[in-house]
Structures are given as C-alpha cells and as structure tokens.
Amino acid sequence: MTKEEIVAGLAEILEEVAGVNPEDVTEDKSFTDDLDVDSLSMVEVVVAAEEKFGVKIPDDEVQNLKSVGDAATFVLNQQAA
Amino acid sequence: MADVVVTGLGATTPLGGDAASTWAGLLAGRSGVGPLTQDWAEQLTVRIAAQLAEEPSLKIDRVQARRMDRAEQIAVIAAREAYADAGLGDDLDRERLGVVVGTGIGGATTMLAQDDILEASGPRKVSPHTVPMLMPNGPAAWVGLTFQAQAGVHCPASACATGAEAIAWGLDMIRSGRADVVLAGGVEAVIHPLPMAGFASMRAMSVRNDEPQRASRPWDAARDGFVLGEGAGVIVLESAEHAAARGARVYAKLAGAGMSSDGYDIVQPHPEGIGAARAIKMAIRDGGLTGADVQHVNAHATSTPVGDIAEINSIRASIGDHPVLTAPKSMLGHLLGAAGAVESIATILSLHEQIIPPTINLENPDEGLTLDVVTGEPRKMQLDAALNNSFGFGGHNVALLFTRA
Numbered sequence: 001m002t003k004e005e006i007v008a009g010l011a012e013i014l015e016e017v018a019g020v021n022p023e024d025v026t027e028d029k030s031f032t033d034d035l036d037v038d039s040l041s042m043v044e045v046v047v048a049a050e051e052k053f054g055v056k057i058p059d060d061e062v063q064n065l066k067s068v069g070d071a072a073t074f075v076l077n078q079q080a081a
Numbered sequence: 082m083a084d085v086v087v088t089g090l091g092a093t094t095p096l097g098g099d100a101a102s103t104w105a106g107l108l109a110g111r112s113g114v115g116p117l118t119q120d121w122a123e124q125l126t127v128r129i130a131a132q133l134a135e136e137p138s139l140k141i142d143r144v145q146a147r148r149m150d151r152a153e154q155i156a157v158i159a160a161r162e163a164y165a166d167a168g169l170g171d172d173l174d175r176e177r178l179g180v181v182v183g184t185g186i187g188g189a190t191t192m193l194a195q196d197d198i199l200e201a202s203g204p205r206k207v208s209p210h211t212v213p214m215l216m217p218n219g220p221a222a223w224v225g226l227t228f229q230a231q232a233g234v235h236c237p238a239s240a241c242a243t244g245a246e247a248i249a250w251g252l253d254m255i256r257s258g259r260a261d262v263v264l265a266g267g268v269e270a271v272i273h274p275l276p277m278a279g280f281a282s283m284r285a286m287s288v289r290n291d292e293p294q295r296a297s298r299p300w301d302a303a304r305d306g307f308v309l310g311e312g313a314g315v316i317v318l319e320s321a322e323h324a325a326a327r328g329a330r331v332y333a334k335l336a337g338a339g340m341s342s343d344g345y346d347i348v349q350p351h352p353e354g355i356g357a358a359r360a361i362k363m364a365i366r367d368g369g370l371t372g373a374d375v376q377h378v379n380a381h382a383t384s385t386p387v388g389d390i391a392e393i394n395s396i397r398a399s400i401g402d403h404p405v406l407t408a409p410k411s412m413l414g415h416l417l418g419a420a421g422a423v424e425s426i427a428t429i430l431s432l433h434e435q436i437i438p439p440t441i442n443l444e445n446p447d448e449g450l451t452l453d454v455v456t457g458e459p460r461k462m463q464l465d466a467a468l469n470n471s472f473g474f475g476g477h478n479v480a481l482l483f484t485r486a
Contacts, residue, residue: 017144017147018144019142019143019144040148040209040210041209043209044208044209044210047205047206
C-alpha cells in the first residue's frame with residue numbers, strides 16, 4: 001500500500017466518523033486543529049484505521065499522530081514491519 | 082406564583098412525524114400498530130408494535146446521528162418542532178431556558194448493540210460514544226445542548242409516568258422562578274428483542290399477533306395487554322407573563338399537577354387506584370378547581386386487564402361519574418416514557434380545538450367500565466378543564482390539569 005492510498009483510506013474513515021470533507025484530508029493537516037476531530041472521534045478513527053490497514057496502533061502512540069501525514073507514515077512503517 | 086401556559090408542541094409518534102399528523106391520526110381513529118417484520122421478531126411471543134411513522138435518523142445530521150441513540154434523536158426532533166411552533170427565536174435568554182425530558186428505559190438499544198460488539202470483538206471495539214448514548218439523561222442533555230439551555234437540564238424516570246412527570250417538574254421550575262421557558266416531555270425507543278421479551282415474560286403485552294391494529298383495546302372485555310410503542314413528545318411551557326410579553330399563541334394553561342406513589346407493589350397498580358386518585362385530587366386542587374369542573378380525562382388506560390379498571394375506580398373516586406374519557410393508547414400503543422407527554426399534547430389540543438379523539442377497539446366494554454368513553458367519531462364538546470393521567474411501574478402516579486386558554 002502506498003502512502004497516497006493510506007491517506008485516501010484515512011479520508012474515507014474521517015468522512016464516515018467525523019463528517020470531514022475528503023478533499024480536506026492531506027498529509028499536512030492536523031486532526032484536531034485543522035480537521036476538527038474531537039478526542040472521542042479520534043478513538044473511532046484509530047480503531048477503524050487498525051481494521052482497514054491491518055495494523056496495531058497502541059494507545060500511547062496515538063498522541064504522537066498529530067497530522068494525517070504522521071498517521072500515514074506510522075501505518076506505512078507498521079505494514080512494512 | 083406564576084401562571085404557566087403551553088405555547089409550543091412537538092412530537093414524533095407511530096401516527097406521524099410531527100404533532101399535527103399525530104393529532105390528525107388520533108382524530109381519525111387510526112391505529113399505529115403493525116407487525117414486526119425484523120428477523121429477530123420471529124422468536125418472540127409478541128410480534129407486534131407501534132413503530133415510528135418516520136425514521137428519525139434522516140432528520141438529523143448524519144455524523145451527529147451516529148453519536149446519538151434513537152431516543153436522543155427523537156428528543157431533539159420533537160424539541161425542535163416545539164421550539165419553532167412556539168415562535169421562539171435566537172433572542173431567548175438561555176439562562177432562563179430549562180429542559181425536563183425523561184425516559185423510562187433510556188439508551189437500551191445502544192447498550193445492547195455495544196454489548197454484542199464487546200462479546201464478538203472485544204472491549205477495544207466498543208464505541209467511545211457508548212456512554213453518552215446509553216445514559217438516561219442523554220435525551221434531555223441533547224435537547225439542552227441543541228438550544229443551549231442553561232437554567233437546568235433534568236431527567237425524571239418514572240417508567241410509564243415519565244413524560245407527565247417531566248411536565249410537572251417543568252411547571253415547578255417556572256413557578257419557583259428558576260426558568261421562564263421549559264422544554265418538557267418524554268421519549269422512548271426500545272423496540273428491541275430484550276425489552277420485548279421482558280415485557281412479554283411479565284405477560285403484560287398483547288399477543289394478538291394476527292390482528293395488530295385490534296391489539297390495543299383499553300377497557301374492552303377481550304383486552305390482553307399493552308402494545309409497545311416508540312415516540313417522543315415535547316411541549317414548551319412558559320410563564321404566562323413571558324408568553325404575553327412576546328405575544329405568543331397559547332394552546333392551553335397548565336393549571337396544576339399532582340404526583341403520588343402507591344407504596345404497594347413494584348409492578349401492579351393498587352387495585353382500587355388509591356394512589357392514582359390522590360394524584361388526581363392533588364392536580365385539581367393545585368389548579369384551584371373541583372372535580373365538578375373537570376369535563377374530560379385523557380386516560381392512562383394501557384389495555385391491561387387490571388390497570389384499566391383500577392383507573393376507572395380512581396377517576397370515579399376523585400372526580401365523579403361525569404367526565405368523558407378517551408384512551409389514546411388504543412391507537413398509539415404504549416409509548417412508555419413518552420406516553421404522558423404525547424398524551425398531554427392530545428389533551429392540550431382537545432382543549433384548544435374543543436374536540437375529543439375516539440378510543441378504538443372498544444367493542445365489548447368490560448363490566449367495570451362505568452364511565453362515558455368516546456368511541457367511533459371524535460366528540461365535539463365544550464371543554465374548559467381536562468386531565469391527563471399517567472401511571473408507571475414502581476407505583477408512580479401523575480395527573481396534569483390543563484385548562485382552556
């Protein structure tokens with residue numbers, strides 16, 4: 001899976017869970033500051049991303065995933081591991 | 082003490098998606114009961130219910146709807162309608178706006194759905210929205226949030242008396258000076274196999290599966306239990322002074338409320354309806370009237386063998402033999418925590434339009450029915466004072482006295 005595909009997958013999840021316009025989901029965007037994803041929705045995003053990408057995202061890692069790019073990179077590295 | 086009036090109505094019920102269509106259905110004597118066609122219903126002894134006429138999730142923003150239990154969705158839908166119907170705008174003082182919206186069972190369907198996820202997929206998959214969706218104060222809180230109410234948001238829970246109790250507490254909020262305007266009512270949305278099976282195990286529900294529309298038959302000799310329904314009713318209560326100052330239309334006055342408890346049994350009403358009679362007397366006294374003044378009772382009458390006649394006894398003991406009765410549950414089914422609110426809306430509209438909707442399915446009256454019940458066509462008559470009764474498991478009795486505006 002490419003990073004672009006992961007970003008597109010995250011955009012789908014964000015639209016479903018938080019009503020975020022998929023066009024707004026780019027690597028530079030912060031989940032909370034730019035996309036208005038609140039903490040409860042972020043939990044949903046993480047669980048949905050684990051399912052969609054077949055990875056584990058530990059709770060103590062979530063706080064480091066501030067931007068869409070952070071999350072996409074983390075998923076990419078997990079998939080490669 | 083402030084006079085309190087009703088200036089707005091909102092509902093979503095098995096008869097219609099708003100108060101007007103619900104009222105039209107009641108006047109037309111239409112049944113909202115139908116067969117349950119869901120797969121899960123096949124295993125149940127009771128396979129009928131009064132389901133909402135309009136799907137609520139379609140009337141709520143999609144993302145917001147997935148964070149709300151069905152009971153919360155219908156609370157917001159009914160409250161929005163009531164608020165708009167009252168002509169309230171953005172300029173209302175939010176610190177003087179209160180909410181009292183109760184539920185009998187709360188977000189049970191969310192709890193059960195998330196338990197299925199817990200069992201199947203483990204705790205990590207349980208939604209972070211689970212608790213705000215299942216908490217019983219959720220519907221009240223969502224209504225408060227929708228209108229930024231800051232005078233207090235409350236959630237009474239008294240089973241099938243809840244909706245009426247909420248209106249009684251709303252009256253209290255305004256009389257005590259804590260609010261000028263209160264959104265008051267009740268909601269329920271638990272048509273799900275577990276509550277259905279529980280009520281069925283109590284032998285409280287009708288098993289007339291072959292004739293859904295004839296299943297809810299208050300006071301009929303062949304009645305065999307209530308029919309579960311789902312719905313919401315919210316009314317705008319307002320101090321008469323506040324309503325007059327903004328030139329609001331007034332449907333009726335909420336003249337008084339009476340609340341009592343049986344102290345008798347967790348489920349059965351007192352067979353002579355003593356506690357209910359006390360609540361009725363209290364409401365009439367609270368409104369400064371006497372039993373002779375009350376011309377109409379919108380009865381609790383659920384279609385259960387014991388309860389229907391106990392209520393007749395309580396009405397005769399507290400008011401007399403003259404009031405004209407009707408039983409909206411013959412058409413709506415039993416909306417549990419919403420019943421008292423939706424049926425209050427019917428009582429208010431009876432006063433406003435001077436007409437009483439019929440009771441359907443009353444073909445062979447029980448010999449214990451010794452009062453006049455409207456059947457067939459709705460009855461036009463002069464109405465100056467009307468009472469709404471609601472009683473709940475746990476021995477809760479609430480009577481609300483409405484008078485003509």
